[in-house]
Amino acid sequence: MNIDGKQVAADLRQSLAQEVAELKQQTGITPGLTVVLVGEDPASQVYVRNKVKQTQEVGMISNEFRMAADTSEEALLAKLDELNNDPAVHGILVQLPLPKHINESRIIESIVPEKDVDGFHAMNSGRLMNGEEGALVPCTPQGCVILAKKHLGDDLSGKHAVVIGRSNIVGKPVAMLLLQESCTVTIAHSRTKDLPALCREADILVAAVGRPEMVKGDWIKPGATVIDVGINRIATEDSKSRLVGDVDFAEAEKVAAAITPVPGGVGPMTIACLLKNTIEAARRFGVRPQ
């Protein structure tokens, strides 16, 4: 079966909209998300437009700052300092990638961890890894676990999860989340030997490498749950293009018990989880507007 991420994300947004309404009524706080976009990258503009739209749809306050591609690191830091100190801003998201002259990790670390709704600040990574309270958890990994549970139920304990990919944005945080769910967790990557055999051990297989259709049907244990994080654009014969994941979907769906399609799987979950994080940040650290 397909795990319908589009539907799960829509359901999540609906329950978030209700949470926002209740929070407003009970505390007077309306969660506010501010997105900062530096430069004119077309893909980033599309993402940001979607974020703004969905933020507003659940009843949250959305702000957007666009800064020129030649904005200095100092100017961006000054902007973030202002947002850090603005009590109406509960979540700050700096759209990546940034122009090359700006030090990305310096920027990420300059956002106060309590407003870092992307969950990329070392303080949030560390809280996640240590299982401490107060972590804001990266959005795509959260989405992966929600989708896995959609098929498997809430108890993932004892399942062997194999994560292909060790990025800070997906691989490592999703591994930590699955470990928290008491999965046995294996992190594989480009240096892994006999990756197909390793993948065949997985009850839950998370592919997050960014290589189109790399995971073949015979890499998958019959009955496994496959979460495909890849979004790769490939050329088709009619000189057009289409999106495919890191998993060869046509082969994999015959073997897996459940699989997330691309598009329409993990993708839609990311923004929904971003809204979830912002509401959490508002709940924890929000200040009633004066």
Place this chain on the structure above:
Amino acid sequence: MNIDGKQVAADLRQSLAQEVAELKQQTGITPGLTVVLVGEDPASQVYVRNKVKQTQEVGMISNEFRMAADTSEEALLAKLDELNNDPAVHGILVQLPLPKHINESRIIESIVPEKDVDGFHAMNSGRLMNGEEGALVPCTPQGCVILAKKHLGDDLSGKHAVVIGRSNIVGKPVAMLLLQESCTVTIAHSRTKDLPALCREADILVAAVGRPEMVKGDWIKPGATVIDVGINRIATEDSKSRLVGDVDFAEAEKVAAAITPVPGGVGPMTIACLLKNTIEAARRFGVRPQ
């Protein structure tokens, strides 16, 4: 073969002593480690005594603060604040466990990450996980990797490392370090199914569960490197006691290519790596004494 942790630790301390001497000569800085001990736990007193002794032996400044078992959390926080602001203190270590009325994680997070030579602060965990510069890495995990490299050489890339145990102090950080070394890493724990079979896949097996002699000889792949982090005291027939690891050493040494004994394996590495962290902290953030 046995991996002689006692010897490796002694060699490391010798090279650290030389580093300290050079640092002193070049910058005027003498790295300073301050240990805070609350209460009278006898095991903690032994540890602290060893730390003080070894700190002095490599030419560093050692300070020790003993506080009564009924010290309030506020008094301890005030002490740590003082140490955080003392430029002659490069490393701060609060000996764990703390008395029950003190919130351990609040204490750990109150140490500035730059002086947290135990590497337990979420900021250090996160920097380790994200592969960022400036992490102070927990000591026992560092020791594990040094000992594995002692046998296998510096390139661990592509080896399958299985870590049994998912604690914040050993399991998770050692997994992150081995991942940084480009191992394929599996984290196993009490909920793992068929642990023996999983262990038999390991080129590097790290046991950090605290269960005496749990890992049997037939859990080990012939030729594997076994790092035994456990230190368990068990009763012997003559109503005395002895220390054993998490691995059944007598069985395992027949199968493994290399194994760390208990005692004399990982144990001695921990304090040596603590000194190493303190020197690193002094180098990075040290202020020349006035």
